[in-house]
Amino acid sequence: MGKGRIFLYLCLSFVGGIFIRSFFPIPREALWGIIVLGLACVMPIWREKRFIIFGFCILFAALGIYRYQQKAGEVSKIAYHNDRGEVVLKGIISRDPDVRSKIIQFTFETDSIIIDGARSPASGNVLVTSKRYPEYHYGDELEIKGELETPKNFSDFDYRAYLAKEGIYSVVSFPEITLLSHDEGNTIFAWIFEVKHALRDSITKNLSSPESEILSGILLGEQRKVSDDLLEKFNITGTRHIMAISGMNITIISEIVLSVLLFLGLWRTQAFISSLFFITIFILMIGAPASAVRAGVMAGVLLFAQNLGRPRNENRAVLYAALAMVFINPLLFRFDAGFQLSFLAILGIIYFSKYFEERLRFLPKVIGIRGVSAMTVAAQIMTLPLLLSTFGRVSLVSLPANILIVPLLPLVMVGGFIAALGGMFSEIIGKVLFLPLWLILHYIILVIEFFSRVPLASFSFEKVSWGLVPFYYVLLFWFWRRFIRKKLVQRSVLDQQEAPGK
Amino acid sequence: MSIQKRNFILYFFGSLVVIFVLFWTAVFSQARSEDNQLLKVTFFDVGQGDSAFIETPGGRQILIDGGPDNTILRKLGEELPFYDRDIDLVILTHPEADHLNGIIEVLKSYNVHLVADPGIMKDTGAYQEYQDVLEESRVPYRTLRAGDRIVIGENIVFDILNPQIATYREINNNSIVARLTYKKHSFLFTADIEKPVEYELAKENAPLIDSDVLKVGHHGSKTSSTKLFLAAVSPDLAVISVGRNNSYGHPTQDVLENLKEYGIKVLRTDIDGDVKVLSDGENLTIE
Numbered sequence: 001m002g003k004g005r006i007f008l009y010l011c012l013s014f015v016g017g018i019f020i021r022s023f024f025p026i027p028r029e030a031l032w033g034i035i036v037l038g039l040a041c042v043m044p045i046w047r048e049k050r051f052i053i054f055g056f057c058i059l060f061a062a063l064g065i066y067r068y069q070q071k072a073g074e075v076s077k078i079a080y081h082n083d084r085g086e087v088v089l090k091g092i093i094s095r096d097p098d099v100r101s102k103i104i105q106f107t108f109e110t111d112s113i114i115i116d117g118a119r120s121p122a123s124g125n126v127l128v129t130s131k132r133y134p135e136y137h138y139g140d141e142l143e144i145k146g147e148l149e150t151p152k153n154f155s156d157f158d159y160r161a162y163l164a165k166e167g168i169y170s171v172v173s174f175p176e177i178t179l180l181s182h183d184e185g186n187t188i189f190a191w192i193f194e195v196k197h198a199l200r201d202s203i204t205k206n207l208s209s210p211e212s213e214i215l216s217g218i219l220l221g222e223q224r225k226v227s228d229d230l231l232e233k234f235n236i237t238g239t240r241h242i243m244a245i246s247g248m249n250i251t252i253i254s255e256i257v258l259s260v261l262l263f264l265g266l267w268r269t270q271a272f273i274s275s276l277f278f279i280t281i282f283i284l285m286i287g288a289p290a291s292a293v294r295a296g297v298m299a300g301v302l303l304f305a306q307n308l309g310r311p312r313n314e315n316r317a318v319l320y321a322a323l324a325m326v327f328i329n330p331l332l333f334r335f336d337a338g339f340q341l342s343f344l345a346i347l348g349i350i351y352f353s354k355y356f357e358e359r360l361r362f363l364p365k366v367i368g369i370r371g372v373s374a375m376t377v378a379a380q381i382m383t384l385p386l387l388l389s390t391f392g393r394v395s396l397v398s399l400p401a402n403i404l405i406v407p408l409l410p411l412v413m414v415g416g417f418i419a420a421l422g423g424m425f426s427e428i429i430g431k432v433l434f435l436p437l438w439l440i441l442h443y444i445i446l447v448i449e450f451f452s453r454v455p456l457a458s459f460s461f462e463k464v465s466w467g468l469v470p471f472y473y474v475l476l477f478w479f480w481r482r483f484i485r486k487k488l489v490q491r492s493v494l495d496q497q498e499a500p501g502k
Numbered sequence: 503m504s505i506q507k508r509n510f511i512l513y514f515f516g517s518l519v520v521i522f523v524l525f526w527t528a529v530f531s532q533a534r535s536e537d538n539q540l541l542k543v544t545f546f547d548v549g550q551g552d553s554a555f556i557e558t559p560g561g562r563q564i565l566i567d568g569g570p571d572n573t574i575l576r577k578l579g580e581e582l583p584f585y586d587r588d589i590d591l592v593i594l595t596h597p598e599a600d601h602l603n604g605i606i607e608v609l610k611s612y613n614v615h616l617v618a619d620p621g622i623m624k625d626t627g628a629y630q631e632y633q634d635v636l637e638e639s640r641v642p643y644r645t646l647r648a649g650d651r652i653v654i655g656e657n658i659v660f661d662i663l664n665p666q667i668a669t670y671r672e673i674n675n676n677s678i679v680a681r682l683t684y685k686k687h688s689f690l691f692t693a694d695i696e697k698p699v700e701y702e703l704a705k706e707n708a709p710l711i712d713s714d715v716l717k718v719g720h721h722g723s724k725t726s727s728t729k730l731f732l733a734a735v736s737p738d739l740a741v742i743s744v745g746r747n748n749s750y751g752h753p754t755q756d757v758l759e760n761l762k763e764y765g766i767k768v769l770r771t772d773i774d775g776d777v778k779v780l781s782d783g784e785n786l787t788i789e
Contacts, residue, residue: 209579
């Protein structure tokens with residue numbers, strides 16, 4: 001057994017530990033039992049090498065369990081004051097506020113708390129929900145008077161764990177807010193958000209609704225302002241992901257940027273570095289929310305492995321990137337749907353997109369239509385059970401709708417960025433540059449409207465049994481072994497035979 | 503030339519043609535309604551709140567109130583051609599959330615040439631934001647009072663009937679009341695006025711408030727639409743701007759009965775959606 005393979009097994013065992021602990025509580029005694037078992041296996045008295053490796057796997061699983069326990073037990077200092085009546089908090093807004101149509105939500109980093117007139121230091125993040133106006137901004141220093149509460153779970157959604165994974169253990173709703181000062185945050189982030197807002201303002205000034213909201217969604221990841229009925233149409237057609245930053249999105253977009261640059265005559269390395277740069281700028285531009293950074297890291301690693309490393313290692317590269325993130329934050333594994341979707345979608349693209357590219361020969365290759373379609377199918381196949389259980393529905397028109405829309409995304413993004421920049425400086429330049437963009441966006445809306453009206457466009461499910469999920473993946477794995485891997489192996493053998501003749 | 507290059511050129515020009523066709527269809531489909539002889543008044547379905555949009559035969563555009571949120575942007579997006587980013591006049595009748603919030607969004611999204619309000623302040627976050635946006639965007643601004651007259655174009659005037667110099671304690675009663683007249687027809691916009699103002703207008707200015715179309719005061723609340731007032735206005739059509747299943751119980755049964763008693767046709771934004779009234783100066787049509 002090679003060293004790489006042993007390392008892979010150890011990592012998988014670690015995730016296994018996190019997996020088990022994510023769903024079942026493990027008492028302390030049981031954890032000790034597992035550790036003792038592992039230690040017994042790695043004793044040098046055993047002859048069989050495999051047995052010792054197995055022992056280490058058990059120890060790593062225990063480590064995973066321990067790591068999860070450690071992280072899940074973390075609580076901010078401020079959360080101690082949850083559900084204990086009215087308090088006054090002082091602190092700053094530490095992330096770009098989420099502006100919705102009726103409310104504003106922001107993460108508030110406290111530094112002190114005042115109870116009965118006595119001030120004491122207390123740190124921690126608090127999620128604040130406040131009225132739509134006045135607007136607050138990143139770096140605003142505030143004094144907030146209200147009741148700290150422990151987040152309440154919804155009937156079918158573990159909201160507490162969802163917030164905990166972002167380091168938030170307390171919420172405040174509609175408090176009394178006093179603005180103390182501006183610009184107390186990190187200068188670099190303040191600058192990034194300022195650019196983001198300037199782009200957003202330029203878009204709203206120059207494009208009419210709903211095109212402007214959709215462009216803001218695609219370019220800046222802000223989909224909160226899109227009207228509910230339009231969002232519903234995005235859901236029905238399975239295209240809502242174009243307004244969220246997911247691993248699938250970033251992978252597809254970087255892939256298209258790469259192929260366009262190659263087409264324009266750049267060298268592979270240059271094109272690769274440019275598209276990596278493109279992803280980075282893009283993630284920074286939308287304000288670098290944690291979910292986008294995670295998706296970006298995975299997509300970037302994939303790009304890296306495909307273009308600089310040995311191509312056959314791409315799956316492991318992505319796996320290790322995901323592992324590192326799970327190690328840092330084990331709660332992601334179960335409670336972050338975005339993370340799960342990103343990871344699975346990228347795996348799907350790695351394992352299945354080549355296969356579907358061959359099946360989809362009838363599609364033209366221009367502007368990556370065939371490649372993008374193949375990647376979309378691959379990602380959808382891999383994420384299907386998760387989409388079902390998370391969103392409770394599956395879209396039957398998702399494929400044609402995505403094929404008609406997704407290849408245009410890089411054009412919308414690059415064009416939208418340039419037009420928004422132009423619009424900042426001159427009204428006329430903005431008008432001219434936004435015109436073609438309006439056309440593309442209008443086309444996207446027409447496609448979505450059309451497919452959302454198709455009868456039986458989407459199926460909703462009340463409850464999907466979790467038991468079916470592993471079954472699905474076993475089936476998928478069998479399919480892959482039976483039909484896809486064989487071909488890959490044959491091809492790599494052919495490659496090796498050809499190589500010496502060069 | 504390689505096949506790939508040739509294909510590329512083919513697709514490139516192909517898509518150019520498609521874009522060209524799409525573009526002009528879009529322009530024509532949106533320009534169709536720019537019929538120059540019609541006055542068009544649209545009462546938008548913006549949920550629980552008020553918002554009315556006026557397009558005059560001369561191509562002037564006036565927005566009265568913006569509703570409670572950014573829904574108004576979508577409505578304007580549907581109503582205006584996509585290249586039109588200007589609105590001539592925006593009137594805020596009074597600074598309450600269900601009239602004001604949408605206006606903030608409009609000011610951020612459109613080039614507004616003039617903003618007018620009754621000059622009443624309110625100690626809310628939204629009002630603060632409105633003031634900030636006004637200052638930031640340097641939009642010309644003025645207050646309106648009873649007796650002001652805005653001449654919008656040939657045969658089209660806007661008469662302001664409220665507020666008077668002496669203001670009421672209840673903010674609703676300081677709302678701007680405006681009457682739009684185009685040749686034979688007139689529209690009365692009553693914002694959220696309540697009985698005292700209705701009484702005052704009906705008693706002292708009865709000939710001035712006689713109108714063909716009435717935007718019913720205060721979303722059909724029982725605070726407004728007295729028989730005296732309805733008799734003085736004597737409209738053919740009454741429009742109630744109100745949200746579906748709103749928590750206030752608007753419009754009330756009393757008001758609906760009063761309107762019925764006078765034989766006034768009623769259209770409601772919660773039931774009928776956007777209400778569009780067209781006038782060529784001689785005939786009124788409802789779309």
